[in-house]
Amino acid sequence: MRNATEFHGVSKEYGRGEARVRVLDGVDLALPAGAWTAVMGPSGSGKSTLLHCAAGLEPVTSGRVLLDGEVITGVPEGVLTGLRRRRVGFVFQDFNLIGSLTAEQNVALAAKLAGARVPRAAVRAALGEVGLGDRLRHRPRELSGGQRQRVALARAMVTRPAVLFADEPTGALDSASARTVLDLLRGLVDGGQSVVMVTHDPGAAARADAVVFLRDGRVADRLVRPAAAQVAARLVELEEVAC
Amino acid sequence: MLRLAVSTVRDRWALFVGAFLTVACGVALVQSSLQVLMATGEPKVPPGVTGARAEEIREGYVGAATLLGMTVLLAGFLAVFIVASTFAFTVAQRRADLALLRTLGAGRGHLLLLLLGEGVLLGLAGSAAGVLLGVPAAWTQTRLLTGLDMLPGSFAAPWSFRLVGVSFAVGAGVAVLGVAGASVRAMRVRPMEALRGTGGAERVMTAGRWCAGLGLGGCAVALAASARPGDLLGALLIALGVSVLGAVAVSRLSPLLVPLAGRALGLAMRAATLGDLAQANLRDGVRRSASTAAPLIALVALAVGLAGMLGSQARATGTDLVRLTAGDLVVASTGADAARIAAVPGVADASTRLTVDMAVRVEQRGPAGTRRATYHAGIVAVDGPAYRRTHRVAPRSGSLDLLRGRTIAVGAGLAAEGVRVRRPATAVIGGRTVRLRVVAAMPERLENGAERFLVPLSLVPAGLAARAPAETVVRVAPGARAADVAARLRPLGTVRTVRGWADARVAAQARGNNAIMAVLLGLSGGYAALAVVNAMLIAGAERRAEFAVARLTGLARRQVVAAALAEAAAVTAIGLLLGGAVAAVALAPLATVPGTLAVPWTLIGLLAAGAFAVTAATSVASTLAATREPPIRAAAAR
Structure with a gap:
């Protein structure tokens, strides 16, 4: 089976000379397609960098990254732009909607950038699926945090991406809103969507199919279908070792 | 992308007001000047006047045409300059938005289209207002020129519908030219900048600024150094060249020079707690301080340099007449x-x-x-x-x-x-x-x-x-x-x-020159004021959260306003001083010719008073507007 994301000996360094920091250190990892993988680890363990490198937002220092079976390291910026348009969807912690556009326009913009003639009905359907069929003409500032994140989710999904990357998608939400967003993600994965999610929240990670733990830029552990308590305990152990 | 451009302009209109007014004023001036200029093409000499009067009327027409031509050029140039600085500013403040578009898959071409689309929209809206404003502007210009005796009282400039086309072309052209630089910069925004949340992290001193600033500054210094003591004609040419080159050079280097000058000024401001805060803000908000000071530097350097040059020329002429x-x-x-x-x-x-x-x-x-x-x-x-x-x-x-x-x-x-x-x-x-x-x-x-x-x-x-x-x-x-x-x-x-006779004779001869200088000065002064107000308003609107944090730290609203006012006053003083320094270097060679140097003190006083009045009023108004919300809400709305 094809993997959603593959890392082969990937290292990532920032800075030069004395100030050089190795954030990813020889990571080998394969995240299966059609599954939901959570990435966890103490602060500074390299989770966000892993996500950015997997999505082709940041170049790696060495190694190879594959997205949906295609090598994305060492390819020109234009190719990466096309990749972001059609194969990748993003959901961010702070939503990152365009403030001047309505919910419907925000979703339609992503579709238009992808170049596909996405009919208006499809845009509305995407918003309907996240339960915002009655909020089409609202601007982001007129929506609650949970509603904004659902617009972002609809925006990410309207182009039917190969992989959906989520960076702390529930980090800025209250628990009820967070549950709604996680339910929506679960529904997507059950429909065959690949999801890679970075999170701090053991409760959120427990909804995933597998949890990958990072420490000091290396893969430290991997749990399949863990319970929240199990995730939390493992995380505490890793943080203690790190200290 | 056009819809995004429309919604951005609608949503963040405060960022674009200054640019809109600039285009509108620019188009109005260009249109009215062209309307009057077309009518001066063929001097109409009334029948039955003496030969000397006919010659005077023809010379008046030539003078008026020169003045109008210079107005068209200056208005166009200044409009492009201000639109460019406005858009450079908005691009810097919208980096996070632009980077987000890149993560969503927008290519560089898309961002270029977005910015150009905003420019064209602005150009068209500004032109529409400019065409309407141009009609009363043409009446005013005609009355001004007949009042100065450059044109006979019977002069009339007929309206032509062809002007509308020209005006819209000028407006769109000015806007697109102004936006071009910012669009190219927007294209370089990388998608990662959206995720790191580091909007505005771009370096203010770009390579282009270094090149233009050091290159032109070097030329100005070389020119000033080439002065030979006692050479009047050389000194006059140097004054003209150094004023123009130095004005552009120092305003390009303003992100470097303004904080430096702020450091020097800071020793004086240290005394008060608020002075300390104002001085720190001045150095920290380099882009804001530089954008506010740059138009002042250019205005003072050009106006004082050129007025000093013309005044010195007149004084030298008077001295020459006395000697002869x-x-x-x-x-x-x-x-x-x-x-x-x-x-x-x-x-x-x-x-x-x-x-x-x-x-x-x-x-x-x-x-x-x-x-x-x-x-x-x-x-x-x-x-x-x-x-x-x-x-x-x-x-x-x-x-x-x-x-x-x-x-x-x-x-x-x-x-x-x-x-x-x-x-x-x-x-x-x-x-x-x-x-x-x-x-x-x-x-x-x-x-x-x-x-x-x-x-x-x-x-x-x-x-x-x-x-x-x-x-x-x-x-x-x-x-x-x-x-x-x-x-x-x-x-x-x-x-x-x-x-006394020599001075009066020279003053009478310089009347035409002075009228031209006054009109051009007024125009440049107006545009500089617009640019300064624009920069301060854009910066003020974005400082809501910063002011809120200051208030949560324990400052009263009154103190926040006072600190911002102190900062604005310091930036104004720096702008005036740097501009004055350029003018001083430009006029220095004239001091080596006895009985020549005429420092335009009245003009300097007027410029300083006007600059402080405009920046103080804008600072207080924009700070009050930005602190209207309770601080806890504004601080959270980051």
Whole structure:
């Protein structure tokens, strides 16, 4: 089976000379397609960098990254732009909607950038699926945090991406809103969507199919279908070792 | 992308107000200037006026056309400059949004289209307003030009619908040119910048700024260093060049120089707690401080440099006139009264110049071969030997002693115009045509409106001579007091000292120049004010969260306003000082020519007062607006 994301000996360094920091250190990892993988680890363990490198937002220092079976390291910026348009969807912690556009326009913009003639009905359907069929003409500032994140989710999904990357998608939400967003993600994965999610929240990670733990830029552990308590305990152990 | 452009402009209109007003004013000025300019193409001389008046009207038309042409160029240039700085600013503040578009898959071309789309929208909206504003602007301009006597009272500039097309083209062109630089910068935004949340992390001193600033600054310094002491013409050219080059160079380097100057100024501001905060903000908000100071630097450097140059030129001309005149008093009167001056007790010598209404036709060598030209203005009748005694100037060729009978001398005003002295001149005087032999040619003078021809007094019919306006240079006899002689001369006409007469004469000649300077200064001042207000408003709107945090830290709203005001005042002072420094370097070589340097103190005072008034009012208004919300809400809304 094809993997959603593959890392082969990937290292990532920032800075030069004395100030050089190795954030990813020889990571080998394969995240299966059609599954939901959570990435966890103490602060500074390299989770966000892993996500950015997997999505082709940041170049790696060495190694190879594959997205949906295609090598994305060492390819020109234009190719990466096309990749972001059609194969990748993003959901961010702070939503990152365009403030001047309505919910419907925000979703339609992503579709238009992808170049596909996405009919208006499809845009509305995407918003309907996240339960915002009655909020089409609202601007982001007129929506609650949970509603904004659902617009972002609809925006990410309207182009039917190969992989959906989520960076702390529930980090800025209250628990009820967070549950709604996680339910929506679960529904997507059950429909065959690949999801890679970075999170701090053991409760959120427990909804995933597998949890990958990072420490000091290396893969430290991997749990399949863990319970929240199990995730939390493992995380505490890793943080203690790190200290 | 067009829809996104529309919604961005609608949503963040505060960022675009300044640019919109700039385009509207620019289009209005260009349109009205063109409308009036088209009407000045063919001077309409009313029938029945004298030759001298017709010549004056034609010269007025040329002057008006020059002024209008300069207005069009300046308005266009300044509009592009301000639109460019506005968009550079908005791109810097919207980096996070632009980066987000990149993560969503927008290519570089998309961002270019977005910014250009915003530019075109702005251009069209600004043009629509500009076309309407242009109509009253054309009336105002016409009234101004007729008021300055550059155009006759009967002048009218008809409206033409072709202007609408031109205006929209100008508006869209200005906006797109202004946006071009910012669009290119927007294209370089990388998608990662959205995730790190580091909007505005771009370096303010770009490579382009370094190149332009150091390159032009180097040229200005080299030019200033090339000055030779005592060389007036060189010093005038240097003043012009250094003002222009230095203004652009220092405003390009403002992100570097303003914080540096802020550090120096900071020692004085340290005393108060708020002063400390204001000074720290000034250095921290480099882009904001530099954007506010740059237009002031450019305005002060250009205005003070150019006004100082023109003033010094006038003063040098006056000094030159005094040096050339061997006399104590100058009496302005009619020809009839002038004839009685020599007989007044205490007058040792008197030399009268009559301004005669006559025409002179001569041959001139020019780049296109020999041509014949007729002159009406600047022809004076003198007594050759008396003129020679009271004027310390020797002819370049021939002799003024020969100026008797049917002869003529070429004056300083035409010394460089290639008049052929071997060919006779034809003169029409009192309805009579006579051929005159050229017996002398005077050397060039500094004076702008020096006389073009000298003819002997005997050539002028007595009736005409008695009515003609006269100026008589009087030498006071040894032992007599100049004041007593002046008192005795007063019944005959207006009596002035030579210095007073020279200054008045130069001021009259400089009137046209001063009018042009005033109009251009007003225009530049208006645009600079717009640019400063624009930069402060954009920055103020974005400082909501910063002000809120300051208030949560314990500052009262009044104190936040005061700190922002102190910062604005410091930035204004820095802008004025840096601009003044450029002007000082530009005018320094003029100080090496004795009796020349004229520092325009009144203008400097007006500029400083105006700048402080505008920045203080804008700072208080924008800070009050940005602190209206309770601080806890504003701080959270980041």
